[in-house]
Amino acid sequence: MARVVFEHVTKRFGDVVAVRDLSLEAFDREFLVLLGPSGCGKSTALRMIAGLEDPSEGSIRIGDRVVDEVEPKDRNVAMVFQSYALYPHMSVRKNIEFPLRTRKVGKEEREKLASEAAHTLGLETLLDRKPAQLSGGQRQRVALARAIVRRPDAFLMDEPLSNLDAKLRVQTRAELVELQRRLEATVIYVTHDQVEAMTMGDRIAIMSDGVLQQIGPPQSVYEKPGNLFVARFIGTPAMNTVTGPVVPEGEGLAVAIASSRVPLPAPYAKAVGDAGLTGVVIGVRPEHLTLASEGLLPATVSVVESLGHERHVICRLEDGQMVIVRQQSSEPAPGEGSMVRLATDLHHLHLFDVHTEQRIEPA
Amino acid sequence: MAASGRPKARRIATRALRYLLLTVLAVVVLFPLYMTIVNSLLRPSQIAARPPTFFPTHPVWGSYSDAWNAGHMGRYLVNSAIVTTIITVGQVATAILAGYAFAFLEFPLKRTLFLVFLATLMVPFEITIVTNISTINDLGWFNSYQGLAVPFLATGFGAFLMRQAFLQVPRDLQDAASLDGYGHWRFMSRVAVPLARPAVAALSVFAFLGAWNQYLWPLLVTKDEKYRTVQIGLKQLRATSIDQVNVTFAGVIIAALPLVILLLVFQKQLVRGLTAGAVKG
Amino acid sequence: MTFSGDSGTLGALADLGEADEAEARTPRQRGKRFGRRRRREIGLAYLLILPSLLIFGIFVFYPFFRNFYLGFYKTPPFPGLPTRYVGFDQYSNVLTSQDFVDSLKTTVGFALLTVPAGIILGLLLAVLANQQLRGVGIYRTIFSSTIATSVAVAAVIFGTLFNPVVGLLPWIGIDPKPPILDNPNLALFGVAIITIWQTLGITFILMSSGLQSIPDELHEAAQIDGAGPVRRFWRITLPLLSPTIFFAVVVGSIFAFQTFGQIDILTQGGPIKRTNVLTYFIYKTLRQDSNDGKAAVLAIALFAITFVLTLIQMRVLEKRVHYGR
Numbered sequence: 002m003a004r005v006v007f008e009h010v011t012k013r014f015g016d017v018v019a020v021r022d023l024s025l026e027a028f029d030r031e032f033l034v035l036l037g038p039s040g041c042g043k044s045t046a047l048r049m050i051a052g053l054e055d056p057s058e059g060s061i062r063i064g065d066r067v068v069d070e071v072e073p074k075d076r077n078v079a080m081v082f083q084s085y086a087l088y089p090h091m092s093v094r095k096n097i098e099f100p101l102r103t104r105k106v107g108k109e110e111r112e113k114l115a116s117e118a119a120h121t122l123g124l125e126t127l128l129d130r131k132p133a134q135l136s137g138g139q140r141q142r143v144a145l146a147r148a149i150v151r152r153p154d155a156f157l158m159d160e161p162l163s164n165l166d167a168k169l170r171v172q173t174r175a176e177l178v179e180l181q182r183r184l185e186a187t188v189i190y191v192t193h194d195q196v197e198a199m200t201m202g203d204r205i206a207i208m209s210d211g212v213l214q215q216i217g218p219p220q221s222v223y224e225k226p227g228n229l230f231v232a233r234f235i236g237t238p239a240m241n242t243v244t245g246p247v248v249p250e251g252e253g254l255a256v257a258i259a260s261s262r263v264p265l266p267a268p269y270a271k272a273v274g275d276a277g278l279t280g281v282v283i284g285v286r287p288e289h290l291t292l293a294s295e296g297l298l299p300a301t302v303s304v305v306e307s308l309g310h311e312r313h314v315i316c317r318l319e320d321g322q323m324v325i326v327r328q329q330s331s332e333p334a335p336g337e338g339s340m341v342r343l344a345t346d347l348h349h350l351h352l353f354d355v356h357t358e359q360r361i362e363p364a
Numbered sequence: 365m366a367a368s369g370r371p372k373a374r375r376i377a378t379r380a381l382r383y384l385l386l387t388v389l390a391v392v393v394l395f396p397l398y399m400t401i402v403n404s405l406l407r408p409s410q411i412a413a414r415p416p417t418f419f420p421t422h423p424v425w426g427s428y429s430d431a432w433n434a435g436h437m438g439r440y441l442v443n444s445a446i447v448t449t450i451i452t453v454g455q456v457a458t459a460i461l462a463g464y465a466f467a468f469l470e471f472p473l474k475r476t477l478f479l480v481f482l483a484t485l486m487v488p489f490e491i492t493i494v495t496n497i498s499t500i501n502d503l504g505w506f507n508s509y510q511g512l513a514v515p516f517l518a519t520g521f522g523a524f525l526m527r528q529a530f531l532q533v534p535r536d537l538q539d540a541a542s543l544d545g546y547g548h549w550r551f552m553s554r555v556a557v558p559l560a561r562p563a564v565a566a567l568s569v570f571a572f573l574g575a576w577n578q579y580l581w582p583l584l585v586t587k588d589e590k591y592r593t594v595q596i597g598l599k600q601l602r603a604t605s606i607d608q609v610n611v612t613f614a615g616v617i618i619a620a621l622p623l624v625i626l627l628l629v630f631q632k633q634l635v636r637g638l639t640a641g642a643v644k645g
Numbered sequence: 646m647t648f649s650g651d652s653g654t655l656g657a658l659a660d661l662g663e664a665d666e667a668e669a670r671t672p673r674q675r676g677k678r679f680g681r682r683r684r685r686e687i688g689l690a691y692l693l694i695l696p697s698l699l700i701f702g703i704f705v706f707y708p709f710f711r712n713f714y715l716g717f718y719k720t721p722p723f724p725g726l727p728t729r730y731v732g733f734d735q736y737s738n739v740l741t742s743q744d745f746v747d748s749l750k751t752t753v754g755f756a757l758l759t760v761p762a763g764i765i766l767g768l769l770l771a772v773l774a775n776q777q778l779r780g781v782g783i784y785r786t787i788f789s790s791t792i793a794t795s796v797a798v799a800a801v802i803f804g805t806l807f808n809p810v811v812g813l814l815p816w817i818g819i820d821p822k823p824p825i826l827d828n829p830n831l832a833l834f835g836v837a838i839i840t841i842w843q844t845l846g847i848t849f850i851l852m853s854s855g856l857q858s859i860p861d862e863l864h865e866a867a868q869i870d871g872a873g874p875v876r877r878f879w880r881i882t883l884p885l886l887s888p889t890i891f892f893a894v895v896v897g898s899i900f901a902f903q904t905f906g907q908i909d910i911l912t913q914g915g916p917i918k919r920t921n922v923l924t925y926f927i928y929k930t931l932r933q934d935s936n937d938g939k940a941a942v943l944a945i946a947l948f949a950i951t952f953v954l955t956l957i958q959m960r961v962l963e964k965r966v967h968y969g970r
Binding site for chain 3: 379382383385386389390393394396397399400403408411412414415416457458459461462464465466469470471472474477480481484486487488490491492493494495496497499514515517518520523548573576577579580583584595596598599602609612613615616619620623624626627631634
């Protein structure tokens with residue numbers, strides 16, 4: 002296994018910049034997730050590691066080797082595709098052996114390695130079937146077996162779970178992580194599903210419009226999103242963000258939301274004041290909001306969604322901005338159309354510059 | 365269709381009528397072929413007799429050996445088989461190669477060249493014979509298998525058909541194969557062509573049919589039974605056995621039989637090939 | 646690839662848009678340092694299309710364009726003499742000659758005799774054989790059976806059946822004098838019947854696959870709306886089949902203009918040139934008169950007709966696609 006490094010990599014397709022000045026390192030034996038909406042450049046980044054696309058600028062290293070001039074087949078990486086890319090006309094066994102055939106691996110050795118890979122993924126009984134005779138989950142496992150049989154330096158996975166149904170996806174998620182730990186593999190995993198990213202990744206790299214937004218362990222990305230994009234992208238339901246002008250409030254500063262004032266805690270007020278910001282975006286995660294009579298912001302309940310164990314109360318502020326409150330189902334439910342007040346512990350606040358959309362750290 | 369209130373008798377009558385209509389039409393369509401078989405088994409005098417004989421109670425099989433040997437139908441059949449095989453294999457091969465390039469590779473002038481390929485569909489072969497005859501003569505290929513086959517070794521239609529089939533091959537497969545160390549040639553032979561088998565089969569049958577049925581070109585570039593194909597041979601047979609109609613009919617059966625067998629074995633591919641490519645003919 | 650009006654190869658030119666798409670889908674803008682890999686791909690591509698291009702160049706495009714050149718030169722009456730440059734004179738002489746006009750009329754007449762009748766018959770058989778009836782598969786096989794016959798086979802069979810001595814027509818009372826294929830008024834008609842029969846199989850298959858591509862739901866919906874079988878045929882089947890029919894008309898016409906084998910075997914253009922269709926005219930000019938120049942001009946005329954038919958097809962298809970989506 003080996004680390005994978007991007008050094009100032011840019012990829013252009015004609016006039017379109019798919020990846021812009023990407024510098025990133027996946028450590029040896031790390032499960033690194035590239036997360037972002039479709040078209041953000043994450044798949045292009047992955048394909049550049051594989052050698053299926055060549056960087057327009059910058060270079061890529063696998064282990065200690067610069068691979069820019071290396072053919073895909075000689076990079077010793079394996080890829081698992083969203084469509085699995087199984088050869089439909091070959092049996093499972095042939096599919097798994099396929100990567101070994103070009104590598105001058107003897108017939109016996111080939112069979113042995115294929116059997117091992119099949120065993121690892123519990124495919125022994127399916128070896129003579131064709132892909133069309135397999136379920137989605139089984140196909141996915143064949144794709145994995147075909148990847149591990151080569152003992153590559155790194156696994157590249159392009160949305161490998163997105164063709165599975167929801168239940169199987171949850172199960173496979175865990176299995177994939179188990180496999181990664183067992184093989185001590187470097188995995189670079191592309192997904193648009195932030196739940197997958199949160200649950201599987203050692204670290205998450207979030208991309209948008211070809212630009213790396215933030216990279217870090219899931220928890221820290223969740224707790225300290227570096228900018229508005231990350232804040233809104235990570236977490237379900239998404240973080241509530243309301244925008245308002247900064248106004249003086251007594252000694253300190255507050256943010257005006259319609260007729261209400263949200264006072265900023267002193268360290269934030271100092272940071273905002275020092276930067277001379279006139280407007281900010283306040284972010285609060287739905288689970289950090291409560292409905293309380295002493296709350297700061299008046300709102301109207303428009304819809305109540307019950308999920309069984311919890312409930313999402315969707316409210317409208319006076320000025321029409323939407324806010325979601327996450328409640329445990331044990332709490333009393335507000336009636337739709339009722340007036341409520343929203344409260345939060347102020348240290349759960351996230352603050353972003355309204356123009357640069359960057360996170361504001363307390364001074 | 366069968367309204368529940370309709371009396372059963374009427375329903376049966378409607379059905380009977382449909383069968384009757386189908387059967388009458390089937391008889392009309394088949395009649396010429398049937399009479400060909402019958403007549404091939406009669407003596408010339410029986411064929412001319414009135415009322416006609418509609419069933420050969422004492423079939424005379426000699427007409428077939430006459431057509432086969434004296435009428436050279438055996439030789440013509442071999443010629444046709446050789447020429448048709450060369451053309452079919454050649455067309456399929458060139459179509460696979462060109463189709464692969466247009467589907468999987470990027471190269472300058474790709475669009476223009478594809479247009480050139482399609483443009484060949486607009487030029488019926490009949491239009492090119494004036495010069496093609498002299499070309500074949502200049503090459504010294506008059507009255508030869510090369511002369512019969514080479515002009516047809518590539519078609520724009522075949523390349524088009526294979527390109528369409530190759531475009532159906534998922535892009536991911538090509539990426540996976542290139543990671544696995546499979547270059548274009550091996551990807552073509554191990555993955556792309558096997559996956560495009562239905563198109564290959566359809567194209568093969570279509571090419572076979574076209575080559576087998578050729579008439580104008582073999583007529584122009586052959587002069588004797590050494591290279592004459594079965595279609596031209598049939599014309600020849602008819603001219604030389606005017607007083608032996610049964611032999612002519614036997615020759616017709618011999619000429620048609622390979623295609624009948626082909627039709628029965630490859631019915632599905634045939635239909636696919638014909639409907640996909642009825643344009644080119 | 647199943648047949649429908651817009652997936653035919655003649656529609657392929659319209660399909661070129663797809664080629665752009667394919668290029669956009671795999672944009673490969675490689676830096677200069679990847680020149681070698683890129684060059685190899687380009688080299689391979691040209692290598693792969695080279696065999697086809699060679700054949701096309703030698704046997705399609707060269708002879709095609711040479712026709713225009715040959716048309717400028719008059720072939721001498723005796724072989725061995727040099728050809729003479731006459732410019733466009735030969736074009737105007739040949740294309741206005743009575744022989745050409747007659748041949749064109751004959752060919753158009755032949756197309757009119759064979760194409761509509763063939764399609765109507767094929768459609769009738771297809772509709773009948775598309776019913777839910779036990780054993781209908783046998784009828785389908787029978788109706789498509791004539792694709793196993795070649796033009797030569799059909800010509801020889803019918804040539805004999807039409808024969809006044811050994812044929813069956815006189816026996817059933819059809820006994821014109823002179824006999825059909827020698828009768829100036831009937832010969833073209835006789836050849837047309839043979840052609841209709843020979844092409845019936847393919848027309849049937851074409852119409853059948855067209856019918857089968859019409860979703861059952863549409864018929865069922867119409868049935869629920871109270872439309873009887875006849876009404877359903879005119880209001881549902883026929884309109885939805887119109888692209889297939891249109892396609893068959895154009896392609897059938899192009900084929901009709903290439904008719905040759907039947908004529909060569911049965912009538913040799915006669916009697917009194919009444920079956921002298923264009924392709925046979927070219928053949929005779931080339932073979933009997935050895936008049937390359939004139940044959941080239943005739944070939945250009947044949948091309949022009951085919952070309953116009955193709956353009957009509959493409960234009961109509963394009964319209965249909967635009968309105969339909």
